Amino acid sequence: MTLKKRIIMIFLFSSLIPFISIGLISYYTIYSILTNKIQSGIQSNLKQVELSLEGTISNLNHVSQQLAFEGSVGKKLDQLLSSTDSQPYERVKMKSNLKDELSLITFTNPSIGLTLYYFQNDHSYDLENSGVKNSFSPEQLPLLAQYSGISYYGPHVSNNSFDNQYVLSALRKVELPNRDDVYVYIETGFHLTQSILNNDQTGVKNSHIFLDNDGRIAYSELPDTYAMDTIFPGIENGKSSGSQNGFYWFRQESNQGWSIVSVIPKADYNKEMNRWFVQILLFSLVFLGMSLFLAWLLWKMVYRPLSGFNKEIKLMAQNRIQSGIAKTRIPEFDYLLDQFRQMKVQIWELFAEVEQKEKRRVDLEVEKLLYQINPHFLMNTLDTVHWLAVMNGQIEIDRLVTSLNKLLHYNLGKLGQASTIQEEIEALRQYLILQQIRYDFQFDVQIHVDEEVLKMPIPRFILQPLVENSLYHGLSDDGFIRVEVKLTQTITISIHDNGSGMSEEFIQNLLNNSEVENRKVGMGIGMNYVKRMIDSQYGERAKLEINSVIGKGTSILLSLPLSEVEPNHDKSNGC
Template sequence: MSRILLLFNRFSTKIILAFLLMILIPTLFTSVFFYFASDSILKKNVRESTVQIAKKTADSLSSILNVGSDTSDFIYSDLNIQHAVLNVNSSNSEEQSRMFQYMNTMLNNIVYSNSFVKIVYVLKEDGSGWGSGTFSDRKVKRMQLSSQSWVKEANSKDGEFVWQGIQYDLFSGGGVNTDLVLPVGRVLKDFNSLNNIGLIQVNLNGRAILNTIEELKLGETGKFFVVDAEGRVMIDPDLRLINKKVENPDLYGNIVNHDRAEFEFRIKGVPYYGVKQLLINGWMIVGTVPVHEITGPLDKLQTWILLSSTVFALLAVGIGLFIASRVTRPINQLIRVMQLVQDGDLKVRTEVHSSDEIGLLSKQFNKMLHEIENLMQRVEDEQSQKHDAELRAVIHRVHPHFLYNTLSTLRLLIRSNQNNRAYQGLSALTRLLEANMAKSGNMVTVEEELDIIHKYLVILELRYQKKFNLKLDVEPGAEKIIIPRMLLQPLVENAIFHGIVPKNTDGEVFIKVYQSEEMVEFIVKDDGLGIDKEKLKGLNDPESSIASGEIGIGLRHIHDSLRLHYVNQSEWSVTTEPDQGATIRIVLHKPHRILGEGGV
């Protein structure tokens, strides 16, 4: 019994047990945690990517639909077309011929000028009219336009658009059902009397629209289609479904009765995942896919992770047992040497020369003893450098301010449980600090300063959840001019914080860099709220504002940089217009040399 107690009291036994626990517990915990956390995270990412695909497709389809409405507006507002429709039957043959030539040329030019417009018609309810391509007025007359549902709807809407589901063109003379189109119609009015004088129908390229939808993939069997506000299918590769309401009541309810961008429903007991996005004409693009098709590979991955984690844990235990048996001997030697050092013998050295971590620890311990002998001299050297360090701290005092603002943003994101956005912000900060520290010294090129601004805008967009567009106008060659570090970044930060953010909208910052033989000029302009007169006066007199403490750290840094690097050789001015933003102009009359002409 005493031997067993002695065995468990030995240092080597404790190390082995601790090593085993340190390996087994984190490995098992990490595997289990990753199993459940990855399921949630990856499913979320898959769904977010699906929503983004739907949004991009909705934008593409909306652009195509915009072409149809814009084309219809163009025809609707053409006075020559109105004249032709009003007078074609009352004019002489020569005038009629001229009208027909004008109309045919105009409509064909519209089709040729845009790849998404397939066919254009201008019709009268009596069956006459014009059309691009192989228009057949005989088909129009046989159809009796006044009885068509879209014509009735167009008359009731009195000039508004009437969108129809994808279909084959009805009026082409090139054969039966030759062109797949998406029609948008409306009545044509006489601007003088406001009477309905005809009909306009713009047929968009249905095949191009279907290709846009069919290119999207959701799992193996998922698909996208378009419905109107009442849940009727308007665009679908299966033309038999056009103008029919969505059959599945669960899916229909999620489309019509809810505003959620993503949802889940069931078809014959099988769970499905769906997304939807609104189009510009009030329709919606809807995507559906069985849930197992987007999560099946994840389940296989998680099973593999659990199995591999178990195998590696067992392997690590075996390796830990072997390593632990070799650790105690050199550790005991180190302990004996440390005791001698504790007694005041700084000349002693360890004799452990292995190549593992213990050997490295021995070398570092010997090195530490050597460094202690030189400590007093180092302290004296450091004291002599204190004054220079204080000067550098003054020059770089803007850096903590900049870092504080950035970390404050990350803190707010974490506090509001926006961990994903906080991670993005931290990644952006890492890239920003990497770029900011990549260049030694206090001077950078204009190109490097603009690169730092680009990276910093990513953090500001995360902080304020707005889009800040940066426009640059840099004269060729000016990007290599050397300037003080962070000369422009505080101006961009102030423009966003004081000018754009209070508007609670997206904004734009414009930076122009112009150079000549004697000077270089920087202009930073925003589209924010502008600056009130009292503050504007203080900004144009920075000396007084600094003395009274009314100017911020960023602008003070810029003022001190200009004062130290360009003595009496710089200009600073601030102008503003109410609700039109502020403009800051900096002129350096003797700029630093260009990179490549001697370096920084």
């Protein structure tokens, strides 16, 4: 997969995953809020409708109680019905008084509409306060509830000849002593029931269904879906809400046992949620487009610097240096390009330095070979002298030849080949034995080496030229040489003597001019060799210091880094 595709995918994932997560959380949160809001509003509205209807029914009960036998009007009705036809004047007067009292009661109760007394046996009525339709028949009205001798009906169309609105009504037995077929019939006032049902504050289109005490539909605003005189489905287990036939329904049961159900089409119920979902979807599409556009811009910003890097790498592969400095106008990439160019310059400088060091190493090889005159023949000859000295009992000559042979075997090894500090110390000891036999004065040599450095690698032929320098520069009979090898953060080699000392000018000439040194040193490999060797092997990580005071002595300090070379015990040069 290309970097461009990866950038676009990562950018999309990093942008869309948080957005989708927030969107899902918001969706479920808002869905829950809206659902709770709608359901709470519907339940609250249903509760208000139920309380209003209960109040209306309670008022019907209260007014009917005044018109029953227990009330004053009921007693007067009993007197009217008990009077004989022989007293027409008294009957007219009593009837007039009853109408006045009925008018007063209905006037003081504005929520009361049509009121009359109904005689069940002959299906007649009397004392009505308004005109009555010819089709009036309480037995045909939809029964809503029935308890305590009172039957409640509705909602149904009013029996008032001047009103076609839906009303609630009550039919109560008057309980007269002489007749048991007399009932008082009362309806709610004009528009009262309709205003209660239309008092909807939920903001959604809903319809109402009234259920009687048995769950039968007594009134339905959706007769095609929920027909009257049928059992409302879904309330068998006492549920207060549910969904059916493309509608959501919510039920509120009254204290008298009847129920009112609010039915809402699912499309209307989810309208607000769907509107919010469409808005989120449109916003998501806009956000997706912006993410793709930003990913493309990001790719363009990365592509241009990458092209610059590619160009620099090609120039580096072609061993060319960029003439002009191109800028990406992005500080971070400009900084990286500058660093890359500096690195390229440093690489070429390093190549030149390595080439120079390798040339110096070859020169050292050639220089050493110039002084190795047939080493195999020389060591074989010395071995013959050794056995002749043994046969003739020349112990001193035997000791001299043995030490010289060991020293030559070590020193004539391959230049630059690594050795160990232990091997270097042993070669130094053989060299000192030869020097003590060679010269006619005695000098003291002290060698102290830490145990942990004995097996550590070190370039071959490092210590002898340093000690040789102390012997050739003014060491007398009472002189001493102290050699110390310690392990700190580096390998520290120090050589101290109490010779005549050297001037600073002589020290610099000794380190930098091999010809001056070679005239005095028998092996021809001295301080200048050591300096060039450590420069070739370690570079600036090694340090060689010479401190000398005229008439007091000289101190040489050599510091080498750890684990730079591996020891090689190849004895191929032996004979």
